[in-house]
Amino acid sequence: xxxxxxxxxxxxxxxxxxxxxxxxxxxxxxxxxxxxxxxxxxxxxxxxxxxxxxxxxxxxxxxxxxxxxxxxxxxxxxxxxxxxxxxxxxxxxxxxxxxxxxxxxxxxxxxxxxxxxxxxxxxxxxxxxxxxxxxxxxxxxxxxxxxxxxxxxxxxxxxxxxxxxxxxxxxxxxxxxxxxxxxxxxxxxxxxxxxxxxxxxxxxxxxxxxxxxxxxxxxxxxxxxxxxxxxxxxxxxxxxxxxxxxxxxxxxxxxxxxxxxxxxxxxxxxxxxx
Amino acid sequence: xxxxxxxxxxxxxxxxxxxxxxxxxxxxxxxxxxxxxxxxxxxxxxxxxxxxxxxxxxxxxxxxxxxxxxxxxxxxxxxxxxxxxxxxxxxxxxxxxxxxxxxxxxxxxxxxxxxxxxxxxxxxxxxxxxxxxxxxxxxxxxxxxxxxxxxxxxxxxxxxxxxxxxxxxxxxxxxxxxxxxxxxxxxxxxxxxxxxxxxxxxxxxxxxxxxxxxxxxxxxxxxxxxxxxxxxxxxxxxxxxxxxxxxxxxxxxxxxxxxxxxxxxxxxxxxxxxxxxxxxxxxxxxxxxxxxxxxxxxxxxxxxxxxxxxxxxxxxxxxxxxxxxxxxxxxxxxxxxxxxxxxxxxxxx
Ligand SMILES: Nc1ncnc2c1ncn2[C@@H]1O[C@H](COP(=O)(O)OP(=O)(O)OP(=O)(O)O)[C@@H](O)[C@H]1O
Ligand SMILES: [Mg+2]
Numbered sequence: 112x113x114x115x116x117x118x119x120x121x122x123x124x125x126x127x128x129x130x131x132x133x134x135x136x137x138x139x140x141x142x143x144x145x146x147x148x149x150x151x152x153x154x155x156x157x158x159x160x161x162x163x164x165x166x167x168x169x170x171x172x173x174x175x176x177x178x179x180x181x182x183x184x185x186x187x188x189x190x191x192x193x194x195x196x197x198x199x200x201x202x203x204x205x206x207x208x209x210x211x212x213x214x215x216x217x218x219x220x221x222x223x224x225x226x227x228x229x230x231x232x233x234x235x236x237x238x239x240x241x242x243x244x245x246x247x248x249x250x251x252x253x254x255x256x257x258x259x260x261x262x263x264x265x266x267x268x269x270x271x272x273x274x275x276x277x278x279x280x281x282x283x284x285x286x287x288x289x290x291x292x293x294x295x296x297x298x299x300x301x302x303x304x305x306x307x308x309x310x311x312x313x314x315x316x317x318x319x320x321x322x323x324x325x326x327x328x329x330x331x332x333x334x335x336x337x338x339x340x341x342x343x344x345x346x347x348x349x350x351x352x353x354x355x356x357x358x359x360x361x362x363x364x365x366x367x368x369x370x371x372x373x374x375x376x377x378x379x380x381x382x383x384x385x
Numbered sequence: 386x387x388x389x390x391x392x393x394x395x396x397x398x399x400x401x402x403x404x405x406x407x408x409x410x411x412x413x414x415x416x417x418x419x420x421x422x423x424x425x426x427x428x429x430x431x432x433x434x435x436x437x438x439x440x441x442x443x444x445x446x447x448x449x450x451x452x453x454x455x456x457x458x459x460x461x462x463x464x465x466x467x468x469x470x471x472x473x474x475x476x477x478x479x480x481x482x483x484x485x486x487x488x489x490x491x492x493x494x495x496x497x498x499x500x501x502x503x504x505x506x507x508x509x510x511x512x513x514x515x516x517x518x519x520x521x522x523x524x525x526x527x528x529x530x531x532x533x534x535x536x537x538x539x540x541x542x543x544x545x546x547x548x549x550x551x552x553x554x555x556x557x558x559x560x561x562x563x564x565x566x567x568x569x570x571x572x573x574x575x576x577x578x579x580x581x582x583x584x585x586x587x588x589x590x591x592x593x594x595x596x597x598x599x600x601x602x603x604x605x606x607x608x609x610x611x612x613x614x615x616x617x618x619x620x621x622x623x624x625x626x627x628x629x630x631x632x633x634x635x636x637x638x639x640x641x642x643x644x645x646x647x648x649x650x651x652x653x654x655x656x657x658x659x660x661x662x663x664x665x666x667x668x669x670x671x672x673x674x675x676x677x678x679x680x681x682x683x684x685x686x687x688x689x690x691x692x693x694x695x696x697x698x699x700x701x702x703x704x705x706x707x708x709x710x711x712x713x714x715x716x717x718x719x720x721x722x723x724x725x726x727x728x729x730x731x732x733x734x
Binding site for chain 1 (some may be wrong): 477480483484486487501529662
């Protein structure tokens with residue numbers, strides 16, 4: 112690193128570093144993730160509550176609207192629906208990241224973290240990592256729900272594990288968008304309110320519940336080319352069989368792009384937030 | 386058991402904190418308007434000022450949380466803008482509002498700080514236990530902080546600032562929200578820390594507290610230093626006692642205020658029939674007040690002799706009452722109790 116002036120003698124005496132040791136980048140993120148997971152374990156009800164809305168969607172679409180919706184040929188509607196619900200759950204779950212960060216700003220604990228000699232990335236990385244673990248639990252709950260209503264895996268266990276990993280990766284990517292929103296909003300309610308329209312646009316204007324071929328042209332063009340649809344398609348292919356390479360690559364491209372761009376924006380925002 | 390810093394390197398004899406021309410603006414508000422001071426190693430500086438004076442803003446700049454707009458500041462010779470990480474490894478901060486994790490227990494909070502400050506693994510648990518014990522939190526150590534009282538939270542927050550044995554400690558209104566025993570316990574603790582060589586900068590709204598704890602006091606108002614010196618220097622400048630005289634009516638009070646002006650700084654209070662006279666020496670002054678009133682035939686209803694409040698200090702130093710630009714506390718934060726200036730009337734804008 113470059114300094115504008117030689118270190119002062121006092122600093123040399125103390126043997127002080129100008130950045131945390133490389134090991135701290137991982138260790139600090141894990142310490143923060145640990146803290147967030149403790150909070151999650153202490154209040155398991157929030158986890159259960161976050162599955163209520165998707166469960167209602169499952170019941171609604173499986174039993175109320177399902178009969179009227181035409182699944183693509185060779186696929187039952189429940190097998191079409193459930194991947195969409197999994198991805199929806201993970202996407203809405205990422206709001207948790209934003210709300211958590213906004214709350215940490217509000218309570219002042221981020222102020223304390225800023226005064227500690229810890230890795231700067233840890234607060235955000237720890238939060239997003241904890242939310243990956245959280246998402247894993249939510250996905251497991253929703254897959255169990257899916258089996259109850261008739262969802263089946265047709266392509267084997269290994270590809271389905273791949274689908275779960277893909278969804279975790281997508282949840283991680285979405286968490287960085289929410290991190291940016293949460294840091295900008297500054298309080299939990301605003302973060303929640305700010306995230307919703309954006310999330311709704313991604314989740315509902317997608318191929319999650321209905322195939323896009325009957326949508327109006329413009330809507331269809333959007334729905335066919337947005338990240339949630341891409342991940343839905345990839346998960347459907349991995350769970351239900353069929354060509355997987357192309358949809359998986361498209362989904363990976365989306366989540367990598369989102370993570371790179373929004374992690375950079377969120378970290379920049381974190382550095383600037385006073 | 387010790388809460389003090391490890392003696393690593395020999396103390397460098399120079400100042401622990403140097404501040405030169407520090408300025409911070411928030412939009413149109415100039416929160417800190419050019420402040421200079423130094424804090425010698427191993428001493429306590431009390432930053433005294435009313436709501437909105439800029440105390441917290443100064444602390445946040447010195448603890449690398451906020452970037453100054455102008456000027457320079459260094460801690461143990463380390464520039465806070467150029468070497469923030471190095472600064473962070475030698476400082477401890479307990480901010481104005483307790484910043485602890487509500488979902489974690491007290492013990493978990495302290496261990497987390499131990500990890501985040503990269504303490505050697507085996508010592509982390511021991512240090513947490515030590516601090517919990519010292520701050521009287523052992524019994525509550527395994528309860529989530531959510532269940533703590535305001536004072537317990539405050540004590541946990543203070544112990545979190547000490548986990549990595551910082552050599553320079555910043556305490557922003559540390560006794561706000563503590564009950565009298567908690568307050569005197571904190572004062573004792575500060576004594577221990579200082580005896581072991583910790584340099585301390587604390588902010589307060591209480592003259593008594595600044596007086597009791599600090600080697601040097603800086604009085605700030607509107608982002609500027611309006612007075613500085615040791616407690617005794619300030620006292621001799623400010624007068625140590627206030628004589629309050631209440632009259633049956635406003636006219637008498639008005640006459641008396643002119644009459645008593647030579648004795649000390651006179652202010653007519655809000656009820657318009659009470660005046661306060663700030664004096665250096667209580668005994669002779671009271672006699673003089675009585676003599677003067679007697680000679681003009683003004684009969685007071687009561688005469689009270691009391692210690693000066695921060696309001697008196699400000700009246701003396703600035704010629705105006707302490708303005709209040711009360712910052713909005715984070716909604717999660719416990720309301721600060723017992724703020725003297727909160728009792729003031731907030732009239733003129
Ligand atoms: N983040 C901020 N954004 C805008 N204005 C701010 C911010 N922080 C502080 N200010 C303003 O700067 C001034 C100084 O605030 P500061 O918090 O430093 O005062 P203080 O002396 O700590 O007061 P108190 O005793 O009430 O804690 C106030 O007018 C305040 O409104
Ligand atoms: Mg303050």
